[in-house]
Amino acid sequence: MNDSDMRSILKCVRCGTCRSVCPVFDVIGWESASSRGRMLVAHGLSQGMEADEGVFDSINTCTTCGLCEQMCPSGASPVKVIEDVRHQLVLQGKMTDAQKLLRTDAIEKGNPLGEEKDRMAWLGDSKNDVPEKADHVFFAGCLASYRYPELTKRTFDILRKFGVTVLQEEVCCGSPLLRTGSDPSELMSKNLEQIRKIGAHTIITGCAGCFTTLKNDYPDNIEVVHVAEFLADRLAEMDLKKLDLKVTYHDPCHLGRCNGVFDAPRQIIKSICYLEEMKSNREKSKCCGAGGGVLKGYPELSLELSKNRLEEIPKDVDYLVTACPLCRTNLKRGGPRVDVLDIIDLLEMAME
Helix, strand or coil: CCHHHHHHHHHCCCCCHHHHHCHHHHHHCCHHHCHHHHHHHHHHHHCCCCCCHHHHHHHHCCCCCCHHHHHCCCCCCHHHHHHHHHHHHHHCCCCCHHHHHHHHHHHHHCCCCCCCCCHHHHHHHHHHCCCCCCCEEEECCHHHHHHCHHHHHHHHHHHHHHCEEECCCCCCCCHHHHHHCCCCHHHHHHHHHHHHHHCCCEEEECCHHHHHHHHHHCCCCCEEEEHHHHHHCCHHHCCCCCCCCEEEECCCCCCCCCCCCCHHHHHHHHHHCEECCCCCCHHHCCCCCCCCCHHHHCHHHHHHHHHHHHCCCCCCCCEEEECCHHHHHHHHHCCCCCEEEEHHHHHHHHHC
């Protein structure tokens, strides 16, 4: 346990504020499933406590949504502690089967989904018709490339009008490994080599997980923007029509609360239709339940978290909009009463 983490653990005054906001504790109900409990578990591990199944469940059910940090009156940083504890356990060879599979697939196949097909197949016939040099690169991400190829192609079709290119040999950004305790440096090096070869100074991504990793864990000399930020600055250059729709917006944790991107998606939505906010939004938005490796390792828990988030959808909206493919995937698993759209879907509806 490093000094920074120990100071954070000792900052926790056991007040229980985190229990009132933690989406996982709301479902599981055990003290070990709250940030307060996890801090106690982390402290126990630092004192030599054995990492048994209960410890793994405590440490690995955290979605790293950061709501506990947002609300903590003592200024503790449970998410960093959790991620560091996971890393230390992995270094000791102590990890769950889900963590092992995720790491193996990411390193050997370039994505944590276990896909072996061409990652860039979504480019279609234009695969060999993208600029070799550009100031801006679109980083599609694993989930978008393999699970939402049509949306990814449409996103790039919009971006390429502004001179944006892609990484022809893109691999996982490393976020799933970072969140679950493994080393992503090999993946990051492959992406960085391509970015430098292209000569780009800005990376654009539509995934919250990719965004937070590219922004906070890659070199500081690379600017990272979400696709909503990039396009919100260019709305005047786009011929958008007003739609007679009412939508609500889900803030992805690693885009909004963790990195402060709240206004750009709302600017796009409000330029197209009416926005009615969910009960918890912006800094206090509840997690979709998929992050931190929870969807991979604890799918049933992840589903319950999704259902709880969906309860906040306003009654009279036409769509639930989000700006992250992982959020979209898990929110759809929860069985929403309205369709879940990516913000690019909504944008395209106004471009037709």
